[in-house]
Amino acid sequence: MLHATPTAAEKRAAFRAALDSGELQRFPGAFNPLSAKLIERQGFEGVYISGAVLSADLGLPDIGLTTITEVAGRAQQIARVTSLPSLVDADTGFGEPMNAARTVQLLEDAGVAGMHLEDQVNPKRCGHLDGKDVVDRETAVRRIKAAVQARRDPNFIIAARTDAKAVHGMAEAVDRAKEFADAGADLLFPEAMADAADFARLRAAVDIPILANMTEFGKSELLDAKTLESAGVNLVIYPVTLLRLAMHATETGLRTLAEQGTQAPLLDRMQHRRELYELLDYADYTAFDENVFTFRL
Numbered sequence: 149m150l151h152a153t154p155t156a157a158e159k160r161a162a163f164r165a166a167l168d169s170g171e172l173q174r175f176p177g178a179f180n181p182l183s184a185k186l187i188e189r190q191g192f193e194g195v196y197i198s199g200a201v202l203s204a205d206l207g208l209p210d211i212g213l214t215t216i217t218e219v220a221g222r223a224q225q226i227a228r229v230t231s232l233p234s235l236v237d238a239d240t241g242f243g244e245p246m247n248a249a250r251t252v253q254l255l256e257d258a259g260v261a262g263m264h265l266e267d268q269v270n271p272k273r274c275g276h277l278d279g280k281d282v283v284d285r286e287t288a289v290r291r292i293k294a295a296v297q298a299r300r301d302p303n304f305i306i307a308a309r310t311d312a313k314a315v316h317g318m319a320e321a322v323d324r325a326k327e328f329a330d331a332g333a334d335l336l337f338p339e340a341m342a343d344a345a346d347f348a349r350l351r352a353a354v355d356i357p358i359l360a361n362m363t364e365f366g367k368s369e370l371l372d373a374k375t376l377e378s379a380g381v382n383l384v385i386y387p388v389t390l391l392r393l394a395m396h397a398t399e400t401g402l403r404t405l406a407e408q409g410t411q412a413p414l415l416d417r418m419q420h421r422r423e424l425y426e427l428l429d430y431a432d433y434t435a436f437d438e439n440v441f442t443f444r445l
């Protein structure tokens with residue numbers, strides 16, 4: 149990352165413009181900074197930073213055990229390694245509306261382009277688990293208003309997530325979506341929508357961009373990009389996909405290593421050293437080194 153990359157403010161301005169473009173923005177979830185570089189190289193429009201992945205990375209279930217310090221620190225490490233905007237999962241904002249305000253400012257300082265803030269009670273749980281509960285509408289709206297008022301960069305995207313469908317039904321989710329938009333949310337994240345009809349219903353209800361969460365093994369049908377775009381969705385996240393793929397490959401590798409005493413049969417399924425070095429811009433660093441240290445013994 150020695151060559152010039154856009155500043156956080158430039159990434160935010162680009163993200164806001166992209167959300168208004170009508171083109172579907174695709175944000176796979178990075179499980180570390182290196183995977184964010186693969187996301188960029190593959191040509192995606194942005195990087196998602198998942199709370200479930202960050203919890204899992206720490207060996208924790210996704211039930212609100214992470215701290216804003218851990219989330220902001222990891223978000224900064226991931227956000228800085230690509231030229232893409234990154235959207236981070238800020239769960240419930242880590243406490244009361246005042247905490248959500250501080251969360252916004254810490255994540256702005258971390259260099260991310262936006263965050264989503266959900267209306268679950270604390271401690272939250274993964275949106276695709278049963279037994280969720282949400283705070284009352286007034287508290288949920290206060291969280292969004294506090295976040296919108298706290299940001300220093302007007303282009304920092306505040307996405308309002310509602311988990312209300314699973315708790316109170318779709319009508320409540322739609323009513324909350326309208327109130328969140330009125331409260332100044334830039335983006336709506338309706339959690340655990342079942343199908344395209346659910347997204348179309350929200351599309352008809354609010355004017356702000358809509359995010360679709362295409363996460364595996366949960367309550368949502370996995371809709372492809374074309375279907376999402378035709379339903380009026382503006383951004384799609386694939387939060388845990390890369391982690392699930394990596395962990396499955398890792399498990400296969402460990403089994404082979406244990407059973408055969410060598411990783412030789414796995415070489416053709418590995419990222420080659422050369423590919424890793426290309427991804428890490430080794431050549432850039434060598435060139436930088438040579439330009440800086442010009443003395444010759």
Ligand SMILES: C[C@](O)(C(=O)O)[C@H](CC(=O)O)C(=O)O
Nearest residue numbers: 198199200274275276363387
């Ligand atoms: C989007 C999400 O909030 C996340 O933390 O990535 C999770 C994803 C998942 O658990 O599949 C969610 O609550 O949907």
Ligand SMILES: [Mg+2]
Nearest residue numbers: 198199200237
């Ligand atoms: Mg989450």
